[in-house]
Amino acid sequence: MVVFALAVLVTLSSYAAGCSPGTNSTELQLRRMEHQPVTAQLAAVFQEMESLRCEQTTLQQQQNALTQIHQMSPRWTTEREVAGTHVLTYGSHDHDDDEEEEEEEDEEKSLRRRGDPCFHYTVLDQAWRATNTTSKFKMCDRNVKWKGWYRMYYKGQSLQMPERCVPVNKCGTHSPLWLAGTHPRRRDGIVTRNVCGHWKKRCCAFRSTPIKVKKCRGNYYVYQFTQPSSCYLAYCADVNTLVCGRCRRNQSCVSRDKINWRCKRKKRLSSKKIHFFASFPGNLMGKVNRIKYSKVLVNVGRAYNRRTGVFKAPVKGIYQFFFSTVAGRRGQKTDLWLVVNNYWVAVSHSHISRPSTVSSLSTYMTFLRRGAIVYVTQNCGQSWANAASTTITFGGSLLVQMR
Ligand SMILES: *[C@@H]1O[C@H](CO)[C@@H](O)[C@H](O)[C@H]1NC(C)=O
Ligand SMILES: *[C@@H]1O[C@H](CO)[C@@H](O)[C@H](O)[C@H]1NC(C)=O
Numbered sequence: 554m555v556v557f558a559l560a561v562l563v564t565l566s567s568y569a570a571g572c573s574p575g576t577n578s579t580e581l582q583l584r585r586m587e588h589q590p591v592t593a594q595l596a597a598v599f600q601e602m603e604s605l606r607c608e609q610t611t612l613q614q615q616q617n618a619l620t621q622i623h624q625m626s627p628r629w630t631t632e633r634e635v636a637g638t639h640v641l642t643y644g645s646h647d648h649d650d651d652e653e654e655e656e657e658e659d660e661e662k663s664l665r666r667r668g669d670p671c672f673h674y675t676v677l678d679q680a681w682r683a684t685n686t687t688s689k690f691k692m693c694d695r696n697v698k699w700k701g702w703y704r705m706y707y708k709g710q711s712l713q714m715p716e717r718c719v720p721v722n723k724c725g726t727h728s729p730l731w732l733a734g735t736h737p738r739r740r741d742g743i744v745t746r747n748v749c750g751h752w753k754k755r756c757c758a759f760r761s762t763p764i765k766v767k768k769c770r771g772n773y774y775v776y777q778f779t780q781p782s783s784c785y786l787a788y789c790a791d792v793n794t795l796v797c798g799r800c801r802r803n804q805s806c807v808s809r810d811k812i813n814w815r816c817k818r819k820k821r822l823s824s825k826k827i828h829f830f831a832s833f834p835g836n837l838m839g840k841v842n843r844i845k846y847s848k849v850l851v852n853v854g855r856a857y858n859r860r861t862g863v864f865k866a867p868v869k870g871i872y873q874f875f876f877s878t879v880a881g882r883r884g885q886k887t888d889l890w891l892v893v894n895n896y897w898v899a900v901s902h903s904h905i906s907r908p909s910t911v912s913s914l915s916t917y918m919t920f921l922r923r924g925a926i927v928y929v930t931q932n933c934g935q936s937w938a939n940a941a942s943t944t945i946t947f948g949g950s951l952l953v954q955m956r
Contacts, residue, residue, distance in 0.1 A: 887934025
């Protein structure tokens with residue numbers, strides 16, 4: 554009879570606030586209470602009901618959080634099969650030239666390579682194009698039927714177009730063609746650049762047809778040359794950039810004056826330093842929407858606000874958070890949730906059946922965009938702390954900054 558009533562009550566139980574004591578086995582307790590007054594039995598039912606409601610809410614929130622994570626920013630997440638396992642990757646691996654990239658699966662690689670000019674180019678190895686040659690015969694690239702992409706070489710060694718005005722009568726022609734602009738970075742993809750022909754003291758006397766350029770992995774460039782606007786114009790190969798072909802993967806080729814080039818170790822993204830650690834110096838009873846950890850012990854980067862209890866990601870990157878509490882009251886569930894951009898993502902759950910206390914520490918690591926909001930909420934229960942205990946805490950660090 555009572556059990557039946559409980560079933561009805563549970564289905565109706567989506568009201569009231571604050572979760573209260575519950576037991577592991579309702580039926581056992583109710584049987585034990587058979588000879589007790591109906592009021593006591595009813596009280597037990599209500600207690601169990603509230604406890605179940607708390608559990609239900611928690612489960613619901615867990616499910617919501619999972620659903621939301623799956624729906625979150627499809628642009629950032631790509632799923633791929635690797636040896637039968639589903640791998641979920643956050644962000645593009647190509648976010649930074651400076652990073653060594655993982656080797657892709659062969660199949661994926663070949664898919665990517667198809668149509669990529671970095672793997673489909675014609676070798677253009679003509680020594681007369683060098684910036685330091687002065688030949689009697691003048692060449693004109695207008696007479697060439699350009700098709701597709703080209704990679705420049707000088708006697709078998711990779712090099713690139715000059716980014717500076719080249720003296721006239723060099724590069725085996727009258728008016729040497731140079732790139733009016735910088736070479737792209739790899740993450741720029743294919744770019745269009747103007748090409749200039751130097752003539753009669755005017756570095757851009759001939760504004761030739763623009764070309765396309767792409768930077769490839771391994772410090773080389775491919776060019777989609779086109780017929781220049783007139784004769785005698787020819788595309789130059791800068792012998793000063795021969796050194797660039799010898800740069801290692803973790804180096805890039807740099808030049809201040811565009812004349813002298815050298816390999817330089819790639820600059821790591823100077824990571825911003827973000828670290829915070831704060832505690833709440835008292836007890837927390839029942840539902841607390843946002844815990845305002847007011848005692849701040851560390852706040853490097855000032856991303857945590859003690860007045861609001863909110864951490865706001867100042868840069869895009871991978872962050873790690875932790876939060877702790879001490880729950881203590883018999884038969885009570887205590888749930889603290891980490892909330893990221895309004896999604897409940899991680900719970901610290903404790904349920905004590907005997908007079909005791911339980912310490913709980915939960916951690917969470919995630920990718921955050923700039924401006925993302927993180928805080929902790931107490932959904933139900935009771936957390937214990939005093940001014941000196943540092944038991945209800947919240948902290949975090951930026952692990953890796955991303956562009
Ligand atoms: C041009 O430069 C290359 C590479 O430094 C060198 O081997 C070659 O001798 C130079 N040619 C002339 C004509 O200076
Ligand atoms: C750069 O890469 C080379 C191998 O290509 C390695 O020997 C060297 O230690 C690397 N340098 C740095 C600073 O990572």
